[in-house]
Every structure is written in structure tokens, then in C-alpha cells.
Amino acid sequence: MDTFTELQLFALFAVPVLLAITVHEAAHGWVAHQLGDHTAHQRGRVTFNPLRHIDLIGTLLIPALTFFFAGLLFGWAKPVPVNARNLHHPRRDMAVVALAGPGSNLLMAALWGFGIQAGLLLDPVNHWFAVPLIYSGAAGVLINVFLMVLNLVPLLPLDGGRVLNSFLPPRLAAIFSRLEPFGLLILLLLFVSGLLSSVLLPLVRWTIELLPGSRIVIDLFFV
Template sequence: METLNQMQLLAVLAIPVIFAITVHEAAHGWVANRLGDKTASMLGRVTFNPIRHIDPVGTILVPSLTFLFTGMLFGWAKPVPVNWRNLRHPRRDMALVAVAGPGANLFMALLWGLMIQLGLLLMPTSQWVALPLIYMGAAGILINVFLMVLNLVPLLPLDGGRVLNSLLPPRLAVYFSRLEPFGLVILLALLATGLLGSILFPLVIGVVDLLPGAGAVKTLFHF
């Protein structure tokens, strides 16, 4: 199985990236709707239609540039609106809404891993079908695991920050929430200094090792 150059990798990553972000955001909205807040549903955000979730800069331009220049995929989608006042148990339910996104990414990573296994079964007889399944499956695992791990960083406005904010005592949660306007700046600073990669990559590799198709991911992405 041949490794791919950067432009080929970018092409292979495109569909998994769109699905990873779309399902991640739809999961937030779906769980919020189940827990009492119908804001996302009324705005049409509980959907697998990527157009509803894509931010032209954060979903397309920034991930393309960061991948080409740093080898990392970094970006964002339009955040799904959640009105915590509508939730039946606001602090607990906000944590559940937050966890839904990374949970959806883990589920998709498992599905992409199964796609790799299917590709390997087909390889001896139908390479023209098998290779696209393996390449896209490997890309799907990597992007979903990376998105899951990134979003679990305990920093607002990331999902991990939402969970931590829900777990902190109310008084500490108020102070912690004041850091949210600086969250993206902190993330970009960590990315620029290389600290973000040094923190995330070992976690990503550890999770990938637990999934079916890990060997294909390591071969294609030189782990």
C-alpha cells in the first residue's frame, strides 16, 4: 500500500473531515433536543446536511492551510446554539451535550475502522474498490480521533471545557467561564509553539492503536 503525498492526503481527508464535523455538531443538537432545549432543532442544526454546519473559514480554509504548513488539521464549524436555561438539569445536561460531540467522533472512528477491514478483505480480488476504502477509512479514523481528543481539552469553548465547567463548584465555574473569550487565542498560541501537537499526538496515537485498522493509519500517516 503506497503512502500519499500531501495533496493526495488532503483529497482523501476531505470527505471524512466534512462528516466528522457535521455529525459532531448534529450530535450536540440532538442531545440538547432530547434534554429539553429545542433551539438547535428549530434552527435546522440537528441535521447531517454539512451546509448547515460548515464555516467557510474555520471548516475549509484554516484546516487546509494548517495541514499543508504544519501537518495538523485544525479548524472549527459553526457552533450549535444551546440555551442552557431550557435544559431540565442545566449543569449536568450541558456536560452531556458537550460529550455527545466527541462521542460521535469515536463512533465514526470505529465505523471507518470497519471500512478498512472490509477493504483489506477485498484487496486480493478488487484493488480498485479496496484501496479507496482503506485510504478513506484511515483518514476517517485519524480525523475523528484527532477531533475527539482536541475537543476534550479542558479549555472553553471546547467540549472538554464545557464538561469541566459543569463539574466545578458553581463559584469556581463562574471564574473559569470568564476565560472563554481567550480560549481560541490560547489554542492558536499552543498550535504556533508546537505545544498543542506535543500534547495531542501521543493521545491520538494511543486511541488509534485501540481501533481496527490502526496499521493502515500508521502506514499512510507515517506514525
């Protein structure tokens, strides 16, 4: 990736990032809709239109700043509204709704991996089409796996925190929920300190190694 300028790299990652965030949030809303809460559906959030999920600061400004100054993409979208009281089994279903986002990212990572393999097969026939497909596929695998692993961190308001909160005894869950207003600040501090990357990157690499096209992704981003 050293042959690409920062602007080219940003353009390469733009589509995978938008898709990763959009499908992630839409998956939350769709699963909540299936389980009895129609809040997100009524507000137009069960959609693949990225404009419905973009947060000007979290989706645009922060990722641009962290990419150009730290070399990593970090950001968030507008959270999909879910009313747990409307779910058939509130505590259990909230965990299922939370896991839908990371699950969609794992599925997209696999699809991008197959895109890499398709690009490798097409390369001898149409090099100009194959190369962007391979690089975009690699970016798609990386960003979706990173987003999946990041969101599984057991810290509110992340999906991992929602899952943990669903399984804690009610009294402990109430105490844990009080940390949610500080969750994003804690996450940013962990990110800036480098602790977050030191924990997440090995997990990201291990997950990538299980996916199609993994050799290309590892060679591009981890060597």
C-alpha cells in the same frame, strides 16, 4: 502516504473531515433536543447537511492553510446553539451535550476502522475499490480520533471545557467562564508553539491502537 501529492491527500481527507465535523455538531444538537433544549433543532442544526455547520474561516480557510503549510488539519465548525436554561438539569445536561460531540467522533472512528478491515478483505477481489476504501478509512480514523481528543481539552469553548465547567462549583465555574473569549486564541498559540501536538499526538495514537484497522493507520501516519 509519501506517494500522494498534497492535493491528493487533501482530497482524501476532505470527506472524512466534513463528516467528522458535521456529525459532531449534529450530535450536540440532537442530544440537547432530547434533554429539553430545542434551539438547535428549531434552527435547522440537527442535520447531516454540512452546509448548515460550515464556518468559512474555521472549516475551510484555516484547515487548508494548516494542512498545506504545517501538514496538519486544524479547524472548527459553527458551534451549535444550546440554551442551558431549557435543559432538564442544566449543569449536568450541558456536560452530556458537550460529550455527545466527541462521543460521535469515537463511534465514527470505529466505523471507519471497520471500513479499513472491509477494504483489506476486498483487496484480493477488487483492488481499485479496496485501496481508496482503506486510505479513506485510515484518514477517517485519524481525523475523528484527533477531533475527539482535541475537543476534550479542558478549555472553553471546547467540549472538554464545557464538561469541566459543569462540574466546577458555581463560583469557580463563573470565573472559568470568563476565559472563554480567549479560549480560541490560547488554543491557536498552543498549536503554533507545538505544545498542543506534543500532548495530543500520544493520546491520539493510544486511542487509535484500541480501534479496528489500527495497524494500517499507525503504519500510514505514525511510522
